[in-house]
Amino acid sequence: MNYELKIAWLYPDLMSTYGDRGNVIILQKRCQFRGIEVNIENITLETPLSKLKSCSLVFMGGAQDRQQKIVSLDFLKKKSYAVSEMINIGIPALFVCAAYQFAGHYYRPYQGDDIPGAGIFDLITEHQGNQAKRLTGNVAAELVNPSGLNGKTIVGFENHGGRTKLGAKTKPLAKVLKGYGNNGSDGYEGAVYKNAIGSYFHGPILPKNPHLADWLIAKALEVKYKEKAYLKPLDDALENQAHNFMLKKLVHRSVWGIDRKSMLG
Numbered sequence: 236m237n238y239e240l241k242i243a244w245l246y247p248d249l250m251s252t253y254g255d256r257g258n259v260i261i262l263q264k265r266c267q268f269r270g271i272e273v274n275i276e277n278i279t280l281e282t283p284l285s286k287l288k289s290c291s292l293v294f295m296g297g298a299q300d301r302q303q304k305i306v307s308l309d310f311l312k313k314k315s316y317a318v319s320e321m322i323n324i325g326i327p328a329l330f331v332c333a334a335y336q337f338a339g340h341y342y343r344p345y346q347g348d349d350i351p352g353a354g355i356f357d358l359i360t361e362h363q364g365n366q367a368k369r370l371t372g373n374v375a376a377e378l379v380n381p382s383g384l385n386g387k388t389i390v391g392f393e394n395h396g397g398r399t400k401l402g403a404k405t406k407p408l409a410k411v412l413k414g415y416g417n418n419g420s421d422g423y424e425g426a427v428y429k430n431a432i433g434s435y436f437h438g439p440i441l442p443k444n445p446h447l448a449d450w451l452i453a454k455a456l457e458v459k460y461k462e463k464a465y466l467k468p469l470d471d472a473l474e475n476q477a478h479n480f481m482l483k484k485l486v487h488r489s490v491w492g493i494d495r496k497s498m499l500g
């Protein structure tokens with residue numbers, strides 16, 4: 236059977252400040268390496284809703300407060316309801332940083348009014364103003380959700396002023412091992428709701444965390460074709476080398492969170 240996936244890339248022209256387009260490239264390549272046909276639908280301010288609804292995987296990247304204000308009206312008025320419906324039927328999504336903030340109840344920017352969110356995740360985000368430091372730097376965390384990935388580690392780079400607080404209805408993505416994560420105080424990073432993942436990890440997040448990319452691809456195939464997806468393993472030597480290099484550098488651990496000492500005996 237010839238499998239095909241259509242990936243909705245939300246606001247590629249506005250929500251791509253931190254190189255998150257690399258995530259779309261990884262999803263595309265990891266599908267193509269497996270013979271899965273991939274089409275990327277650039278969902279801009281002008282794109283009709285029908286194009287978005289025809290997709291099987293949703294991605295939206297990070298941006299500065301200014302672009303967030305531009306996008307917010309269109310996202311809230313035209314697209315967020317459709318994205319919520321897609322997620323509620325299990326379609327996987329990855330929201331990074333500003334997009335992650337948009338997927339909550341609201342984002343309070345550094346200046347100006349609150350930007351209402353899609354309410355996909357039960358969370359709020361508030362910028363602490365010019366006095367508060369930006370949460371910036373390399374970051375490592377251990378996944379606690381979704382099931383099937385818990386225990387594995389993720390590495391990336393974060394750069395956000397907003398502090399995110401999860402509500403009772405949303406599970407965290409990971410436990411911070413090094414860095415700040417959602418707010419620099421509760422020890423958690425990101426959020427998971429059904430097959431939607433929110434994260435502050437730039438880098439971009441997927442190249443050094445191929446297990447996350449494959450999880451998204453598998454979920455997209457399963458929802459579209461209504462059957463369990465078995466992805467052919469790829470040669471991830473380089474990806475794992477990059478992952479473990481950062482893990483060792485940040486938390487002196489390697490190989491998916493196994494402590495070096497326990498490895499070396």
Ligand code: GLN
Pocket residue numbers: 253296297298299300303331332333334362394395396397398
């Ligand atoms: N503008 C938002 C903040 O500063 C999001 C930044 C981002 O997407 N990296 O928190």
